[in-house]
Amino acid sequence: MIEPEHNSEEVTRVLFQDFPEWMVVxxxxxxxxxxxxxxxxxxxxxxxxxxxxxxxxxxxxHGIADMVKSMLAHKTxxxxxxxxxHAHALIFFGFALLFIGTSIITLDYDITGPxxxxxxxxxxxxxxxxxxxxxxxxxxxxxLLYMMYRRKWLALPKLDYARPDRSPEDPDYDRNSYRREDWxxxxxxxxxxxxxxxxxxxxxxxxxxxxxxxxxxxxSPVGTALAYVFQGxxxxxxxxxxxxxxxxxxxGVLALAFIALxxxxxxxxxxxxxxxxxxxxxxxxxxxxxxxLEGDKIGYNRITDFSWKHLLHLDACTKxxxxxxxxxxxxxxxPLSPRDLVLSLREFAADKLEKGxxxxxxxxxxxxxxxxxxxxxxxxxxxxTCSACVEICPxxxxxxPMITEMRRQLVEQxxxxxxxxxxxxxxxxxGNSFGENKRKRPAxxxxxxxxxxxxxxxxxxxxxxxxxxxxxxxxxxxxSQAFAKILNAAGIDFGILFEAEMxxxxxxxxxxxxxxYQHLAESNIETLEACDxxxxxxxxxxxxxxxxxxxxxxxxxxxxxxASTLIRKMLNSHEIKLKKKLSNNTVTFHDPCHLGRLNKGYxxxxxxxxxLGANLVEMKRSRDNSFCCGAGGGxxxxxxxxxxxxxxxxxxxxxAEIEGLDTFVVSCPKCMNMFEDSVKSTGNEKNIxxxxxxxxxxxxxxxDDAPEPADEKSTAEA
Amino acid sequence: MxxxxxVKQIAALDEDFELREDxxxxxxxxxxxxxxxxxxxxxxxxxxxxxxxxxGEVEIVPVTVxxxxxxxxxxxxxxxxxxxxxxxxxxxxxxxxxSAIARILVKVIEREQPDMVFAGTLSSDHSFxxxxxxxxxxxxxxxxxxxxxxxxxxxxSSAVVHRELEGGLEEKLSIDLPAVLTIQLGINxxxxxxxxxxxxxxxxxxxxxxxxxxxxSDDDVGEKGSLSRVRRMVIPEKGQAEMIEGTAAxxxxxxxxxxxxxxxxx
Ligand SMILES: Cc1cc2nc3c(=O)[nH]c(=O)nc-3n(C[C@H](O)[C@H](O)[C@H](O)COP(=O)(O)OP(=O)(O)OC[C@H]3O[C@@H](n4cnc5c(N)ncnc54)[C@H](O)[C@@H]3O)c2cc1C
Ligand SMILES: Cc1cc2nc3c(=O)[nH]c(=O)nc-3n(C[C@H](O)[C@H](O)[C@H](O)COP(=O)(O)OP(=O)(O)OC[C@H]3O[C@@H](n4cnc5c(N)ncnc54)[C@H](O)[C@@H]3O)c2cc1C
Ligand code: SF4
Ligand code: SF4
Numbered sequence: 001m002i003e004p005e006h007n008s009e010e011v012t013r014v015l016f017q018d019f020p021e022w023m024v025v026x027x028x029x030x031x032x033x034x035x036x037x038x039x040x041x042x043x044x045x046x047x048x049x050x051x052x053x054x055x056x057x058x059x060x061x062h063g064i065a066d067m068v069k070s071m072l073a074h075k076t077x078x079x080x081x082x083x084x085x086h087a088h089a090l091i092f093f094g095f096a097l098l099f100i101g102t103s104i105i106t107l108d109y110d111i112t113g114p115x116x117x118x119x120x121x122x123x124x125x126x127x128x129x130x131x132x133x134x135x136x137x138x139x140x141x142x143x144l145l146y147m148m149y150r151r152k153w154l155a156l157p158k159l160d161y162a163r164p165d166r167s168p169e170d171p172d173y174d175r176n177s178y179r180r181e182d183w184x185x186x187x188x189x190x191x192x193x194x195x196x197x198x199x200x201x202x203x204x205x206x207x208x209x210x211x212x213x214x215x216x217x218x219x220s221p222v223g224t225a226l227a228y229v230f231q232g233x234x235x236x237x238x239x240x241x242x243x244x245x246x247x248x249x250x251x252g253v254l255a256l257a258f259i260a261l262x263x264x265x266x267x268x269x270x271x272x273x274x275x276x277x278x279x280x281x282x283x284x285x286x287x288x289x290x291x292x293l294e295g296d297k298i299g300y301n302r303i304t305d306f307s308w309k310h311l312l313h314l315d316a317c318t319k320x321x322x323x324x325x326x327x328x329x330x331x332x333x334x335p336l337s338p339r340d341l342v343l344s345l346r347e348f349a350a351d352k353l354e355k356g357x358x359x360x361x362x363x364x365x366x367x368x369x370x371x372x373x374x375x376x377x378x379x380x381x382x383x384x385t386c387s388a389c390v391e392i393c394p395x396x397x398x399x400x401p402m403i404t405e406m407r408r409q410l411v412e413q414x415x416x417x418x419x420x421x422x423x424x425x426x427x428x429x430x431g432n433s434f435g436e437n438k439r440k441r442p443a444x445x446x447x448x449x450x451x452x453x454x455x456x457x458x459x460x461x462x463x464x465x466x467x468x469x470x471x472x473x474x475x476x477x478x479x480s481q482a483f484a485k486i487l488n489a490a491g492i493d494f495g496i497l498f499e500a501e502m503x504x505x506x507x508x509x510x511x512x513x514x515x516x517y518q519h520l521a522e523s524n525i526e527t528l529e530a531c532d533x534x535x536x537x538x539x540x541x542x543x544x545x546x547x548x549x550x551x552x553x554x555x556x557x558x559x560x561x562x563a564s565t566l567i568r569k570m571l572n573s574h575e576i577k578l579k580k581k582l583s584n585n586t587v588t589f590h591d592p593c594h595l596g597r598l599n600k601g602y603x604x605x606x607x608x609x610x611x612l613g614a615n616l617v618e619m620k621r622s623r624d625n626s627f628c629c630g631a632g633g634g635x636x637x638x639x640x641x642x643x644x645x646x647x648x649x650x651x652x653x654x655x656a657e658i659e660g661l662d663t664f665v666v667s668c669p670k671c672m673n674m675f676e677d678s679v680k681s682t683g684n685e686k687n688i689x690x691x692x693x694x695x696x697x698x699x700x701x702x703x704d705d706a707p708e709p710a711d712e713k714s715t716a717e718a
Numbered sequence: 719m720x721x722x723x724x725v726k727q728i729a730a731l732d733e734d735f736e737l738r739e740d741x742x743x744x745x746x747x748x749x750x751x752x753x754x755x756x757x758x759x760x761x762x763x764x765x766x767x768x769x770x771x772x773x774g775e776v777e778i779v780p781v782t783v784x785x786x787x788x789x790x791x792x793x794x795x796x797x798x799x800x801x802x803x804x805x806x807x808x809x810x811x812x813x814x815x816x817s818a819i820a821r822i823l824v825k826v827i828e829r830e831q832p833d834m835v836f837a838g839t840l841s842s843d844h845s846f847x848x849x850x851x852x853x854x855x856x857x858x859x860x861x862x863x864x865x866x867x868x869x870x871x872x873x874x875s876s877a878v879v880h881r882e883l884e885g886g887l888e889e890k891l892s893i894d895l896p897a898v899l900t901i902q903l904g905i906n907x908x909x910x911x912x913x914x915x916x917x918x919x920x921x922x923x924x925x926x927x928x929x930x931x932x933x934x935s936d937d938d939v940g941e942k943g944s945l946s947r948v949r950r951m952v953i954p955e956k957g958q959a960e961m962i963e964g965t966a967a968x969x970x971x972x973x974x975x976x977x978x979x980x981x982x983x984x
Contacts, residue, residue: 515917
């Protein structure tokens with residue numbers, strides 16, 4: 001590798017070669033100033049986070065391991081945007097290598113060399129080093145060029161910073177400064193990269209006569225190619241020397257400025273994103289933060305109520321727009337974009353918490369309101385807690401817990417839609433959101449020709465937690481009846497809680513009424529504790545979620561299954577006997593958020609549908625990218641305004657694009673309620689039926705409702 | 719200044735219910751107790767006046783005549799604001815009609831000396847719509863019934879009230895304090911009392927008094943002190959209803975047919 005006539009120690013790059021001393025000194029002054037600015041910026045940021053509330057971080061080791069894994073694989077960045085993910089990987093790894101390279105030089109020149117007399121940056125190590133960094137530079141510039149192309153020519157709506165939660169008259173509407181920052185970031189980095197090569201090439205032209213440099217030129221292939229171009233253009237050795245000096249300073253000062261500005265610009269996402277990913281709660285939306293009701297406050301009102309972890313999350317946002325694109329509220333014109341929520345809070349935190357002291361008037365710290373960068377209550381109430389944002393955020397931001405915490409404050413202040421207030425009051429009084437008497441809860445069982453066991457009075461294998469909508473919604477009562485018939489026909493030992501069941505409280509918690517939620521959870525657990533059963537099964541994904549993930553924190557630890565899992569098992573084991581198949585049906589399946597995204601129950605309903613022989617065609621947005629029906633987070637209690645599209649209509653239109661679709665299959669009572677409406681309001685009632693997986697199974701078992709008795713018909717026809 | 723708000727824990731009826739064996743009331747098994755809807759509005763109105771005043775300038779006190787369970791209603795009020803409540807009960811009070819209830823409340827008011835007394839226009843269980851007016855009569859204070867808008871700033875010696883009259887007419891009058899107002903639904907949007915707030919209100923003080931504590935004798939309260947008493951409750955015969963099913967067109971056709979039948983019969 002090293003020619004025998006050359007001393008390995010001479011094959012290197014002489015730093016500051018031919019620099020007058022004042023220039024070297026100036027460089028060190030600039031470098032130390034840059035590092036000082038960087039450190040001061042870090043101090044300001046850390047002081048900001050420390051002004052947030054404390055929080056328990058569980059299992060940080062695991063978090064860090066996960067973060068490193070997803071960073072190395074760029075897993076979260078490639079989802080739903082492969083090209084951008086790959087381009088980011090090029091920039092990331094290119095930048096990281098170049099940064100490590102520069103650090104190695106500093107280590108050799110400023111630390112191990114002067115302190116230990118140990119110099120290693122020469123010879124073959126140097127040559128390999130040069131090659132690797134040359135390639136890293138290509139990666140960096142390539143990635144940056146793609147990002148520039150993407151921003152300029154792809155015109156992606158998710159990158160246009162249009163805000164649904166503000167109108168152009170609002171002082172905080174304009175986000176052009178973000179656009180300028182994005183471009184400044186790309187240009188600075190790319191100029192650093194390009195001047196690096198220019199500098200390298202200029203040095204080669206300058207030192208072409210030195211064999212310890214020129215003979216090894218191909219270890220820097222890009223720089224060498226550029227050097228030939230320069231020579232071809234007639235550049236002399238002196239010309240090379242001059243160009244090298246200019247480009248050296250431009251490159252050096254830009255690179256140092258870049259480092260100095262990290263804590264003050266979007267560049268800080270290098271650190272905050274890593275922190276955010278390492279600290280992310282693996283189940284942020286399915287298990288909401290616990291609250292001590294005895295405490296003197298509840299939820300997030302002031303920015304200082306936010307946990308320091310959530311403040312860090314805010315700073316991790318890279319404005320990638322993935323959440324903005326996935327959000328059903330944003331997609332249908334509601335004043336909410338999870339991205340803009342995060343960015344408003346970030347601006348608010350920067351404004352209030354980065355100064356030397358906190359504002360004297362504590363109310364100035366309130367994030368709730370109509371002022372600049374405050375969050376409006378209409379924004380918070382537009383959220384369906386579907387978790388599409390949390391699911392796709394590449395840096396692990398927890399929008400749903402933050403939104404819930406802010407709603408907890410709104411509930412405490414009584415700032416909510418009258419219809420939500422009514423629903424909560426009904427639940428306080430009657431234990432269900434329908435305002436029906438407790439005694440009516442099991443009324444749907446009266447139509448069955450067998451008795452369901454009372455799980456309060458005798459032991460059962462399966463305790464079926466029916467839930468509010470499955471008990472009271474007239475359409476879904478038919479599904480509950482079908483499920484009872486399936487279990488009965490399969491000889492399953494099951495029972496229900498009759499009037500002792502109260503709403504499980506999943507949506508009450510997501511509305512932010514934590515006191516009522518805890519009361520419901522405790523009451524239901526008390527009832528369940530007095531019963532003898534092996535597992536809990538429910539057809540309602542909302543009840544399923546809270547029973548499975550949240551009740552354990554209140555002492556209710558049960559083996560909880562969603563009905564679709566039980567159905568799949570019974571189909572597999574032939575406990576369910578099919579009399580016919582659905583071979584002539586083209587169906588699609590809509591993932592309920594609480595079953596799919598929140599609990600990863602994507603497969604059981606699909607496999608069940610396939611075992612029934614139906615032709616299952618997926619919608620464009622499915623599984624983790626499923627589009628919420630619009631009912632979650634208590635939105636089922638607020639009628640959607642008639643003047644714009646509802647999420648369920650948006651979804652039904654998507655389904656209707658499937659050629660020959662005859663059945664839209666759901667697996668949730670609330671989805672059923674939403675889509676029974678939207679199939680009509682979108683004019684698809686004639687072609688498409690909305691049906692539950694359970695109904696399809698019952699049909700194939702020959703358990704459908706018997707034809708209606710003649711006398712009822714005659715009333716209608718008389 | 720002080721506002722006393724008379725609130726009542728009403729009995730809400732199930733759709734299906736049975737009468738008590740003596741036939742004078744509903745079997746308590748079928749009753750749920752909750753705060754009279756009107757009282758949510760009157761308490762909210764008092765809260766708003768309190769919030770409009772400076773720190774500690776306006777005191778609001780919910781008062782109820784009722785047994786232990788009625789504490790729940792007071793707490794629901796205190797969850798939203800106010801520091802203390804008053805409940806008056808003992809067995810002798812059982813069977814009181816609005817005139818006796820008002821007599822009790824008059825004594826409380828004489829003790830507390832508020833500047834304003836709010837009561838609901840009526841209560842959703844018995845619908846007498848008399849308690850508020852009977853209080854005013856007992857005190858000899860100016861009064862206004864069915865107030866649907868109130869203009870008052872803490873410290874003023876009179877208030878402007880709007881009353882809803884028949885035929886969409888509205889009366890605007892000015893009333894000198896102290897006064898009794900009965901508040902109508904819709905005067906405001908009552909806020910929500912979170913369960914956490916209600917629980918925390920448990921630490922607030924509720925003073926419990928008997929009729930004796932107020933200087934009333936057994937003859938002043940209960941059936942003896944009342945002008946009316948319940949002799950019998952009956953469930954009237956229900957008319958026949960027909961559920962109309964089918965498509966919208968079929969339903970419309972059936973409705974048209976019924977209208978024709980009725981016209982024919984008339
Ligand atoms: C829990 C409870 C149980 C009761 N049980 C009995 C019983 O078993 N037998 C019986 O005869 N009476 C009982 N009473 C008292 C009584 O029936 C009614 O309060 C009284 O008849 C008032 O008539 P009304 O409901 O039509 O009031 P209305 O005049 O229609 O009420 C309008 C307003 O008057 C005020 N008001 C009415 N009642 C009260 C009250 N009790 N305390 C404070 N303010 C009030 C409120 O501001 C209310 O909004 C009970 C009361 C309570 C709260
Ligand atoms: C269900 C219900 C709803 C109610 N709703 C309302 C309401 O919306 N608004 C309301 O103000 N009150 C209402 N009340 C009645 C109310 O609470 C009192 O009974 C009422 O305030 C008495 O005052 P008034 O002005 O209505 O009646 P008054 O004017 O006192 O009239 C009542 C009766 O007094 C007699 N009377 C009055 N003036 C004369 C006269 N010049 N000469 C001879 N006799 C006279 C007549 O017999 C007359 O029928 C309601 C009562 C009930 C039971
Ligand atoms: S949870 Fe769903 S509705 Fe709420 S902000 Fe996120 S994506 Fe939008
Ligand atoms: S919150 Fe996450 S998904 Fe949304 S724009 Fe920021 S980084 Fe992207």
